[in-house]
Amino acid sequence: MLIGGIEAGGTKIVCAVGDRSGEVKAKKSISTRGPDETLQEVKAFFSDYKLEALGVGSFGPVNLDKSSDTYGTILNTPKTAWKHFDLLGRLQEDLQVPVYIDTDVNAACLAEYRHGAGRDVNSCLYITVGTGIGAGLVQNGCTFQGKSHPEMGHIIVPKHPDDSFAGICPYHGNCLEGMASGPAIEKRHGRKGHLLGDEKRVWEIEAHYLAHAIASYTLILSPERIILGGGVMKQKMLFPLIRQKVSGLMNDYVVMGDMNEFITAPQLDDEQGVKGAIALAVEV
């Protein structure tokens, strides 16, 4: 029997089928339009397979409060066609299998924990630095959800002394996402991140914001490992810069161990989203 996985994002929805070991057997990327049009295509993809269960790693905010009448619905998203849409209910009805839903970043974290860069630890944090910034946490095999779910990308971070950029978060201006997401880099420097590889100042500022956030996450959550993914982290020189700054910020107060092991790259080649969605539906 097969397990279905959906990585539901604002620009694309990736559908996959895999087995209990996490191996992906088939995959299709569908562009995200209105819910009806998009989910018809999702249903058509899965109709070729006999599924046992389905996992969904969803863009958010999504209601993960199991006691709520609107569990599994999309909340206050700027994608207005999806606002208050009952994603869990619709997928259950369309596919007639049990559906398990979590945030996209929790799913990605679970995939790295089970099959990738976190498989030798009991707790890990996965941070994506891309169009937005978000983080998921897994401890002892369980993702952390809380009342709604954490929104770690929106914490406030101290300004870099040489940075006059105001930030682009529509809700908070200069929160972490407002200062350090891919679009923030592009707006601050006038060019996309992948064209700025040689500009040291760009990555010094970027590492400053990410290191401050990571220091806070470490003090609050104490994960055994922090995995940094997303498009912006393709700039590999960020890793040593961030490790050095996090060490400096912790200032020997907390024993950090080997920083190369503590802060690492993902290992699932951009498949952590769908592998994580599948993992949500697999009991271990």
Ligand code: ADP
């Ligand atoms: P999403 O977050 O939409 O799922 P990505 O994780 O690929 O997608 O993030 C896209 C963002 O990452 C864009 O703002 C893009 O400019 C930036 N980005 C992608 N590749 C690179 C790169 N090699 N270097 C720096 N920034 C990059």
Ligand code: ZN
């Ligand atoms: Zn914000």
